[in-house]
Amino acid sequence: MRARRLDMHQYLLFLPTEKLYSRAMNARHAKLLTELLTQPTAPFREEHVVAVVQRVLQQAGIPFFCDPVGNVVVGCASRADYHRLAREKSGEPLRLFIAHMDHPGFHGLRWVSNMRLRIKWHGGSPVRHVSGSRVWLATAQDYRAEGKLCRVRLLKSKHAIDTAEVHVTGVTNGARPKADTLYGGFRFRAPVWRAGKKIYTRAADDLVGVFAIMATALELHKKSRGKKSPPFLGLLTRAEEVGFVGAIGHFELDCLAGARRPVIAVSLETSRTLPGALVGLGPVVRLGDRRTVFHPGYLKVLTDVAQEALPGGHQRRVMDGGACEATAAITYGLPAIGLSVPLGNYHNEGFEGGPGCRAPRSPAPEFVHLDDIEGLLTLCRALMRNGLPWNKPWESQRRLMRRRLREYRRLL
Incomplete structure (x- = not known):
């Protein structure tokens, strides 16, 4: 069978980019976000996202390189350049912004019949109403087919799909792709569309974080053209959804060994909605994740930055x-803080429902809010300001406490 290419733009609603995102983003940002959200991706199969990232960085003249495990490092041209930036003697911390390029999905294993593909799922997934769900299939070159899930088996823990078969449709006669070159995920009416200020997409987690790093790099490069490199690095990682594998591979390289300046990891995530972290109420100053809390001093700086830059327009919680x-950064000795965009229908599970969701907890498009993304960009820019009190984050609070002591000393 000769596979029929299914171009990504076939899935898009026929809206100009500026109308898709209105006036909340500039046209360059809107185009980049749309293109990233349109890319097929799965753990270990991030090549289409990588291609967009590399093309945009090359066109802008922003240095980058790929580390030995395939992560993209933004802001320096080589490992030697990475070491140089970390070893500069400076009181300004190096901010290492981290986001991942993958989203839960499946890999092809073998053809069990002419039109049935055995698959292995990687990462989280819905576990209800999954049989009969529509999926897309791609290779490293392009979109290849559509299909429906059948013969679904869950992991022993019951928290995600383990294996299944895909009844493949949307292909014509000819040589079919090798099974292990195919990968995919849940398919909806389009890779990305908008309803009001909500952006629906098959994979916001964590392509929104990737977008934020790219947008921040583009702005910093524009401002620093011809000047000294800003204290910024972006780390776009692979295979986060199966246990931070790309990040672990990067930290094992010890690229930051011997750093002469502070280095702060800033995780940018698209995280499941929770009480106190709701879609549309602003980005979240993340105090910690399921594994650990984050650095208290640097969180104080982040909290103060958010209160100044987005008063009443951000949220704050674990x-x-x-x-x-x-968590991976902390495990390898780096202090870390985090920012999140609240995410509806986390890992395509219809917790919040909405268009494209057939039943509660069934496969559903993820969704985020335009204002939350704009707020995330605002906080990323604000965190890059020079002179933030990283080395004395509690100084203003200490002055307040001393004044309080003076006021009440006579009563002691």
Whole structure:
């Protein structure tokens, strides 16, 4: 069978980018976000996202390199350049922004018949009403087919799909792709569309975080053209959804060994909605994840930055609906903080329902809010300001406490 290419733009609603995102983003940002959310991705199969990232960085003249496990490092051109930036003597901490390029999905294993593909799922997934759900299939080159899930088996823990078969449709006669070159995920009416200020997509987690790092890099590069490199690095990782594998591979390289300046990991995530972290109420200052709390001093700086930059327009809580790559950074000795965009229908499970969701907890498009993404960009920009009190985060609070002591000393 000769596979029929299913171009990504076939799935898009026929709306100009500026109308898709209205006036809340500039046209360059809107185009980049749309393109990233349109890319097929799954754990270990992030090549289409990587291609977009590399093309945009090359066009902008922003240095980058790929580490030995395939993560993209933004802001320096090589490992030697990475070491140099970390070893500069400076009181300004190096901010290492981290986001992952994968989303839960499946890999092809073998053809069990002419039109049935055995698959292995990687990462989280809905576990109800999954049989008969529509999926897309792609290769490293392009979209290849559509299909429906059948013969679904869950993991022993029952928290996600283990294996299944895909009844493949949307292909014509000819040589079919090798089974292990195919991968995919849940398919909905389009890779991305908008309803009001909600953006629906098959994979917001964590392509929104990737977008935020890219947008921040583009702005910093524009401002620092011809000047000294800003204290910024972006780490776009692979295979986060199966246990931070890309981040672990990166930290094992010890690229930051011998750093002469403070280094702060800043996790950017698209995280499951929770009480106190709701879609549309602003980005979340993440106090911790399911595994650990984050650095208290640097969180104080982040909290103060958010109160100044987004007064009344951000949220603050421990996001313990899952773990994030800040945990990996902390495990390898880096202090970490985090920001999240609240995510509806986490890992395509219809917790919140909405368009494309057939039943509660069934496969559903993820959704985020435009204002939350804009707020995330605002906080990323604000965190890059020079002169933030990283080394004395509690100084203003200490002055307040001393004044309180003076006021009440006579009563002691």
